[in-house]
Amino acid sequence: MSGARPFRDVKLQWLQQLSCDNDLSDNARSVALYIVTTHLNGHTEKAWPSYQTIADATGKSVKTIQRAVRELEVKGWFEVQRGNGVGHNTEYRPSAASILRASDAREKTDKVVTLSPDKGGQNRPARRSDVSGEGGQICPPNPEKEKIYKPNPREDAPPRVETRRAVPLVFIAETKADQVEQWRTWLRRHGLPSIEVLGLRTVKSGKPGYAFPGYWPPDEATPSALDWIAYFSRRRDHIADETARQPTVRRAS
Structure with a gap:
C-alpha cells in the first residue's frame, strides 16, 4: 500500500468509494457528501457546520443528522470531535483510514498504462484521409446524409444590390442669405456646380x-x-444625363 496523500488530491476517489459503500444508509451518505463538497477546508481538511446547518441543507431533522454522523464515525469515514456548546460546533475530518484507501485507488489509477503490441496490447490505427499501404481507413460515404442535403438557397441567389442611403432635405428660405451663401462656398470648395445648375x-x-x-x-x-x-x-x-437626352432644337433660317 502507498502512503496517504493530501485529501484534496484524492477527493474524487474518496467520493467514489463513499458512493459505492452499500453498508451506509442514504442519510449518512447524503450528510457525508454535503460536508465534503460544501464545508471541508482543502488545507486543514476539516469542516465544522452545525447540526442545524446540515439539517436545513439536506431537509432532514437534527436527530437524523446526529444519527448519520454517528454512523459515519462508527464505519470509519469521519473522525468526529464534538463541540461543547454555542460557538464550538462539532468538527469533522475524513478519517486517516478512508484517505489511505482513496490514496491506494489513486495510485492504481496513475499506474494504468497502455500496453504495446509485443505485450498484448494493440495499436490504434492512424486516422488518415485515404487508404494507403501505410494503413488507415477512409470514412465510407453516407448516402442517407447525401439525400437530406439541401443546398442553401442563398448560394444561388443573385448578388445583393447595394442601396444608397437617402439624404433628407430641408427647406432654406431665400431670405436666409447667410446660410445660402455658406452653401454656395461649400459647393465651390468641393468642385461642385452652383445652386442654380444643381436645380436646388x-x-x-x-x-x-x-x-x-x-x-x-x-x-x-x-x-x-x-x-x-x-x-x-x-x-x-x-442633370447632365437629362440634358444630353433632350433633342436639339434647330432654329429656322
Missing part, C-alpha cells in the same frame, strides 16, 4: 427658397460630409 431652387408655402441636405454645410470631419458630396455628385450627373 424650390418653393414652400408660397415662399421661394432652396432644398439642401442640412441647414448649414457639414464640417469636413463629419461622416455626413461624404454623404452630401455623393448626393450632389449624383444630382449633377443626373
Whole structure:
C-alpha cells in the first residue's frame, strides 16, 4: 500500500468509494457528501457546520443528522470531535483510514498504462484521409446524409444590390442669405456646380427658397460630409444625363 496523500488530491476517489459503500444508509451518505463538497477546508481538511446547518441543507431533522454522523464515525469515514456548546460546533475530518484507501485507488489509477503490441496490447490505427499501404481507413460515404442535403438557397441567389442611403432635405428660405451663401462656398470648395445648375431652387408655402441636405454645410470631419458630396455628385450627373437626352432644337433660317 502507498502512503496517504493530501485529501484534496484524492477527493474524487474518496467520493467514489463513499458512493459505492452499500453498508451506509442514504442519510449518512447524503450528510457525508454535503460536508465534503460544501464545508471541508482543502488545507486543514476539516469542516465544522452545525447540526442545524446540515439539517436545513439536506431537509432532514437534527436527530437524523446526529444519527448519520454517528454512523459515519462508527464505519470509519469521519473522525468526529464534538463541540461543547454555542460557538464550538462539532468538527469533522475524513478519517486517516478512508484517505489511505482513496490514496491506494489513486495510485492504481496513475499506474494504468497502455500496453504495446509485443505485450498484448494493440495499436490504434492512424486516422488518415485515404487508404494507403501505410494503413488507415477512409470514412465510407453516407448516402442517407447525401439525400437530406439541401443546398442553401442563398448560394444561388443573385448578388445583393447595394442601396444608397437617402439624404433628407430641408427647406432654406431665400431670405436666409447667410446660410445660402455658406452653401454656395461649400459647393465651390468641393468642385461642385452652383445652386442654380444643381436645380436646388424650390418653393414652400408660397415662399421661394432652396432644398439642401442640412441647414448649414457639414464640417469636413463629419461622416455626413461624404454623404452630401455623393448626393450632389449624383444630382449633377443626373442633370447632365437629362440634358444630353433632350433633342436639339434647330432654329429656322
